Ligand SMILES: Cc1cc2nc3c(=O)[nH]c(=O)nc-3n(C[C@H](O)[C@H](O)[C@H](O)COP(=O)(O)O)c2cc1C
């Protein structure tokens with residue numbers, strides 16, 4: 068299952084996977100796909116270095132990439148403390164009340180939240196990049212808009228193509244103008260930050276908008292049939308996120324959360340600003356309900372909301388407080404019903420792709 | 435482009451089209467697809483009879499179907515007047531104010547609103563069915579839930595398969611239990627009433643939920659690539675609605691509306707309760723904005739909202755009041771950029787399907 072892009076990047080299959088877990092990213096690259104490690108949760112450069120060393124030791128020379136979350140607009144000299152100070156007291160109060168209502172215990176002494184997401188801060192993201200450029204990563208992806216021009220230039224000097232996520236044709240167009248090499252078209256049904264336009268409509272629109280740049284389709288892809296559909300839409304490959312969450316290599320840090328994912332249906336996700344302040348698809352929980360319109364003070368804009376809820380999320384996760392326990396995940400969660408190895412998922416995707424294609428050829432009368 | 439279902443129904447292509455316009459439905463059937471005429475706008479049985487006579491004369495013996503909007507739950511003896519009486523005065527006031535704010539003139543003396551949608555009333559839908567069963571329609575579709583058991587039985591006695599729209603796997607499952615023959619899986623991106631689950635995810639879930647019943651994929655399909663994607667997802671055909679609105683055979687009754695459709699982008703639709711009280715995707719206008727959360731009294735439940743806004747919509751349409759002028763339409767409106775004949779659209783779909791398939795075969799290394 069090869070496209071021009073997958074060949075160019077040295078992968079056997081045009082199958083890209085975003086994941087926060089090095090073990091998943093490495094397993095995907097070993098299985099012939101292209102693993103992309105999410106860096107947003109690495110607060111410290113030495114932790115990222117440790118995990119990239121691990122990647123080097125476990126990818127058998129296969130290509131892999133890194134995904135950072137870097138805003139194009141620089142906010143000069145703003146520290147995390149400055150941003151913290153912008154959070155209204157009423158919002159902090161609301162979070163405390165929610166946690167109290169569900170009897171969420173404190174974090175154990177000395178433990179800092181693993182979910183404290185600071186990678187969006189330019190200083191942190193730049194520290195990550197300084198590390199990344201020491202490793203032979205084969206793709207640099209950026210989640211929030213186009214990365215700054217100097218980052219794109221630096222990547223290009225090192226021969227690394229740059230990808231960026233887009234939720235609308237206009238957004239994709241701006242990436243192209245900024246010098247991006249690959250656009251990931253992220254449909255409404257995807258886990259994480261999404262726009263309103265579904266993959267079925269978004270993919271061909273983005274392909275047209277950025278022609279001749281290659282486009283990866285993201286959102287709603289977890290089976291070989293969906294992979295075939297994504298490629299039929301003109302994409303040069305598929306970019307999958309949710310499906311890896313229930314692989315045996317993933318480490319969600321909570322068995323209760325894994326069980327929730329395995330049990331959830333396609334209608335059990337919501338596009339909510341509860342997590343980061345921007346609409347992101349995630350499991351619907353009592354927590355997301357508490358940030359719906361008409362409930363409480365409503366979510367703050369990014370990055371305030373993320374800072375506001377960081378510790379709360381860590382506490383919920385750490386103590387597995389079931390009604391509040393959630394994660395970004397897409398609508399395909401409805402068909403994530405068993406734990407499988409990354410290799411088994413890849414086999415299933417490639418075999419399912421072949422089956423779907425045979426069926427299409429029969430429908431066309433040519434198979 | 436044939437599937438078991440299209441063969442069974444006697445169509446050359448597995449390409450189904452919903453349309454309120456007889457000229458479009460007939461042209462689609464003549465072009466080898468399967469035209470399905472929407473009956474909801476026929477208030478009077480003799481008008482439907484006139485248009486079915488016309489269909490008979492213009493389909494050259496090709497198969498076509500009829501779509502009614504019939505609630506499964508019977509509300510005994512409730513008249514349109516009873517329902518009208520349930521509308522709060524504050525809502526009527528709000529509508530009057532909106533119309534005044536945009537200087538919308540009254541309807542000319544003696545003209546009744548063409549958009550007065552009464553087909554959802556059981557009495558009206560049953561009158562439509564009495565007419566329909568006099569004609570050799572090859573498919574009966576129902577928009578709102580499963581039709582009543584006696585209607586399904588009557589259709590089956592006449593050898594007519596019954597289709598029903600579904601926005602979730604559970605919904606589809608209920609159709610199967612009710613004895614429906616074909617499920618139309620209507621994705622989030624579709625024009626008209628939609629659920630939250632996108633076509634990419636919904637189609638395979640519905641295929642699994644109702645196996646071995648055939649499924650048609652609806653929502654987001656307007657090109658051959660999208661058609662190939664829909665079929666790759668396991669559907670036995672595609673069900674298209676929006677794409678016909680800008681065909682030369684369509685009669686929207688307003689050039690200004692056609693121009694708006696041709697100019698709109700994929701992001702210019704909204705899933706709103708403004709039109710019928712249930713979430714339906716439509717062009718975003720100042721009218722839909724006025725019914726968003728936080729604005730005015732908010733939409734009433736179905737069928738109250740439909741009755742409340744019926745005359746207002748007729749006035750807006752009749753006088754082409756641009757900022758308020760809208761129609762149900764899906765996200766593919768972004769790629770509806772020229773007026774073409776139904777035959778040209780079908781040619782484009784089948785040729786595009788072949789192209790997409792060739793590309794998939796190359797990607798698989800078998801083409
Ligand atoms: C748990 C989770 C976390 C994510 N975090 C990021 C991120 O940090 N950066 C990013 O570019 N995309 C992120 N995404 C989006 C994925 O890159 C991918 O585009 C998306 O998951 C594709 O849709 P799918 O969920 O239907 O597979 C995340 C997705 C999930 C499920």
Ligand SMILES: Cc1cc2nc3c(=O)[nH]c(=O)nc-3n(C[C@H](O)[C@H](O)[C@H](O)COP(=O)(O)O)c2cc1C
Pocket residue numbers: 452472473474501502503575576577578599620623624625626627652653654655673674675676677761762763764765766
């Ligand atoms: C103008 C318009 C009116 C519609 N009215 C109905 C209807 O009365 N009954 C019905 O079953 N579906 C109705 N639909 C939905 C279509 O049957 C079809 O499922 C939908 O348009 C498919 O998605 P698409 O808009 O992306 O093609 C309507 C769609 C449009 C665009």
